[in-house]
Amino acid sequence: MSNAFEIKNLNIYYNGLHAVKNVSIDIPHTLITAIIGASGCGKSSFLRAMNRMNDLIPNSRRTGEILFHGVDIHQPMMSEVTLRRRIGMVFQKPNPFPFSIFDNVAYGLRIQGMRDKATLDQRVEESLRRAALWPEVKDRLKQSAFALSGGQQQRLCIARTLAVDPEVLLLDEPCASLDPTGTARIEELLQKLEKEITIIIVTHNMQQAKRLSDTVGFFHLGELVEFGRTEEMFEHPRIQLTRDYIMGHFG
């Protein structure tokens, strides 16, 4: 089993606040990895470090190494722009652009300079199909993305990310604002995508982590407490803290 990411001694600071503490973790290729932990334990910070979205936060600082398929993502030869195309990200709250459905999905391709109408049409359709949204929107691609329901908007955001053909999909609590139906559809979709791309999902929902993921990492106060195969973690957690969290004693 090869690793998509090898992370060594990662620390993230915001001004004086030490948000991620000395985390080392190997994230397997084309599987679903879930990141769980109580609010404020650094899950989002950890996720944002992987596609260098944290670089956009002016007062954040990082130490440690992140290897993506063996290559240091911070080496000067690696541009964060290319990196973010290869490592897509979906946010907690659906954040479609205030454009049409089509223009949302085409955005990532257009900024890469793709202008050919036929190719764009084909890539947009393909991405919407992969995000299991095509049947619902195929007749209204020109409508505003805001006409969609929350769950549809989130799948649109996934489609938009898939359009640039990423190797990894980072999802930060993608179902937090969705109802059970919306959540189920996204889970179904992720299970399909798992065969093609590496998925890392932050979630507060234990059941979701259990259902979806192959490996789980449990964070507590910025530290990685335990990391392992999902069944093992949920059946026989090695550490008392993990057991307490999984049982719902805190967080």
Add this chain to the structure above:
Amino acid sequence: MARTVHRKSAESVFFLSALLALSVALLMLAVLVVEVFVDGFSQLDWQFLTHFPSRNPEDAGILSAWVGSVYLITLTVAFAVPLGVAAAIYFEEYARKNWFNTLMEMNIGTLAGVPSIIYGLLGLGLFVRTLNMGRSLLAGALTMALLVLPIIIITAREAIRAIPSSVQDAAFALGATRSQVIRTIILPLSFPGILTGIILALSRAIGETAPLIAIGALTYIAFLPDGLSSPFTALPIQIFNWVSRPQAGFHSNAAAAIIVLLTITLLLNAFAILLRNYFYRRIHAHLS
């Protein structure tokens, strides 16, 4: 019980005084407009708009003044908008928090409150004399551009700040560079707000007189500007000139010119507001 009654009456007192204050303001405006119309309306005709100023009040027109005003504000906007928007983008997207940028921000806030005559003196010293532009249209427009620049910067910054960062994040996460985010997200989405700044700037620039007097724009011009370096006059200057004449005929001319100035201002505002609402509905309504 007594308490609620008390509160209710306090509330109606407040409401009535607010209404009174508003009525006083509107009444003043109405008196002004009526007086101007009574004085100037008879004077207002086609020949007034198409004739140059003259010694004789009956023959005098405002051709050079209104054309000068239109040239002046068009140039002013052409100079001030790109500069102001670029400055706003710098502050919102690039500037780090350091003493230099903080100082710059404070400066812009202060500049917005500087009396316009000071800008006029700056324009006289810098553009007319040092840069040798003379009392030209160019010098006037540059002076006006300086005057409205803070307004445009401040409103454009507010418009940019109103764009949710989640939308920008989405673009960055798709591999957009900062300049792509500015071109494809920031500028289109802040456009309605920037337009508001332009409206405010236009309204300010078209009525300003003091800076033009300070740089020495001429009051009697019997030709149209033929280039950037041409001397010019503008409506407020013409009005100022006519008002200060002793003959009653010129006072009527001044009133008629005020009607024209008010009409241009209103038309500009109405046009810009329509444009802004159109774009606002198209893009911005989604974002809240």
